Amino acid sequence: MTAAAAPHPNATPTAASEAGADSRPSSTAIVGGGPTGLAVALMLARRGYRDISVMERLNQPPPPSSPKWDNAERSYNLGIGGRGQVALAKLGAVDRVLDWCAEAVGRKDWNPQTPDGAERIFSERKYKTKVIARDRLASCLLEEIREKHSDAVTVRFDVECTGAKWLEPGGKGSGATLSIRDTSGGETSELTADFVVAADGVKSAIRDALEGDKALTRALSGGDVRVKRFPRVNEFAYKVVPFKLDAGWRNDFNYSHRTKGGITLEALPTKEGGQVGVLLFRPDDERILGLKDAADGRALFEELFPQFAGMVKDEAYERLALQEVSRLPAFSYTGPVLHLGKSAVLLGDAIKSVKPYFGLGVNTAFEDCIALDRCLEETGDDLAAALPLYSRRRAPEAKDLVELSRGFDRTGVAGFFGFILPLILDSVFHNALPKVFAPNTIAFLQREGITFRGIRRRKGLDRVMQGVVLMAAGVAAVSALRVGAGALGPLVASAFAAIR
Structure with missing residues (x-):
């Protein structure tokens, strides 16, 4: 990789980043060129970093304007909420991304309790959810980089990082030599960089290398890179199916149909006016695994999702039957250390993995990027100070x-007492006293500007106050019954006396 140069003319470094120009690494390697990795590349280029190399194992996505995005199998849809939109605005990329998004302003649900469906408009949200295919989002960020930062950032596709050789403890430099493999031809090579950013997802090679070398992380970071991996429970697999809504249906809704038999259809709109449906099911469900052709797919929809059956084309049913099964990720998080000295940092799905039900994966990955930007800003781009600060803030x-x-x-x-009952209590108390009690946890998670630690503490306080109110109400009810019984006693005695 090349030596450092003057800041890029399109960069927007602040006073602190200007002062820290000499502290910036001369070369940076970003492992993972999806939305997270490209967002980090964009952030660093805007700060004046140079010689940034991004490596992505998948092939290059089409341009955002390509008609190929009408193909749901290119990538699944993501919802960008307030958290993600605020982060993209700070990166200067929000307008480009939103130009290719659909909007979801409401939701309609069918389930065994509401077979006719129930609609809800999210009028209380400051930011409307913007929906875009995962790879189209990456394509937007790639376009932003190539238009404004092409002399600072190089993006390579069809290559993956298979390992890293780190600087020995006590060395004068920083960084690593990465082992690179071409995924199309199998050729191998090496790349050396002063600073490595791991944005390579839940199966991060960089994170796993750090987790396996405790002596190194303790020597350079003062602690361990530990991954807490939770067992797979309540596991679901999925397939995708595109369809076009009939006239009269709103295309700015998230449609959800949960069946009694454990199969769920979740659909989000596309910019082109269609819907991308995600069929969620148990990994061993033979009703899905046994699909062989379009006729089988249509029969399944006519049985379970009759309102949508006529909206899916035969070729989409055929692809549904032949499509490989994908699995939702298991829960995991990394900590307490998310960095290696001044050589490397982890972010995005490499430090946390959640199921995508509530659209928090990419949104919080963008927040990781902004958090790293803030740490660099506060320390004048001194990686030796910025990266430990990032770990202390983002690991919790x-x-x-x-x-x-x-x-x-x-x-x-456990689901009823841990999830359903708290949602009911939150709705009741928040509706009654909105200035005292916070909204339910799901709604709270979507709010930008509040940390997840803050949410946990606030909901813990809500539970205590709810308990106090319910106990007080219970005591008052018992007292009322006792008073009533005391007043009723003489009346009953008088009545019996009169009868006698």
């Missing part, structure tokens, strides 16, 4: 997000 957030999200994933009695 990763843990809290995962633990909050796991509470939504329980089933049976």
